[in-house]
Amino acid sequence: MYETSATVEYAGFWIRLVAWVIDAFVLAIPNWIISAVFMGGTALATDLENNPYAMMAAMSGSIGLxxxxxxxxxxxxxxxxxxxxxxxxxxxxxxTDEQGxxxxxxxxxxxxxxxxISAFIxxxxYIMAAFSSRKQALHDKIASTLVVKTR
Incomplete structure (x- = not known):
């Protein structure tokens, strides 16, 4: 268990969801740029509408990156x-890990x-975090991690 004399406050489902939304906005910027480069760059070299293979290659590269x-x-x-x-x-x-x-x-x-895995099912x-005593989602349980509030 957590090696501390202080009380540990676990982060619940809703605050973690808000953190995820913030991260989604942060990641939207590089993701948009990458998509624009892959799709726009390929469009300059070839007509994507007439070449489905070029379209698939551009999309695969964009998604992969x-x-x-x-x-x-x-x-x-x-x-x-x-x-x-x-x-x-x-x-x-x-x-943190389970010891903090x-x-x-x-x-x-x-x-x-x-x-x-948490998303696929x-x-x-993710919803498991709302019902777990230490507010662990499935991926936290798999990795033996905790999400805790800091002071």
Whole structure:
């Protein structure tokens, strides 16, 4: 358990949802730029309407790169000294292991990848945070992590 004499306050479903929305806005900027470059750059070289393969290649490249950026954004920031994405930091939340320590990049990467499972099962993995005693979503349980409020 958490190695501290202070009371730990776990971050619940709604505050984590707000943090996710903030992060979605933060990530929308590079994602939009990447999509514009891939789709606009390809449109200059070829007529996308007449070449479905070029369209699919541009979309695949765009989706692949934005997915990688989203994955690295969460994994790097949550394993950094911040222990939080920009959205979590704005709301005074941080990600820890179950003892309250900073998590490694690999654990953070695993946690981020596990969010796909939480989403894939009709977002039930996320909703679990509303009913868990330590407010853990499925991906938190898989990675043995907590999201806690900071002072």
């Amino acid at each position: 934005t997915s990688l950026i989203n994955l690295l954004y969460k994994s790097i920031l949550e394993s950094s000294s911040w222990q939080a994405t920009i959205g979590k930091k704005a709301l005074n939340l941080k990600v 320590h900073r998590i490694s990049f690999l654990r953070s990467l695993g946690r981020t990848l596990a969010t796909f 009709l977002f039930i993995g």
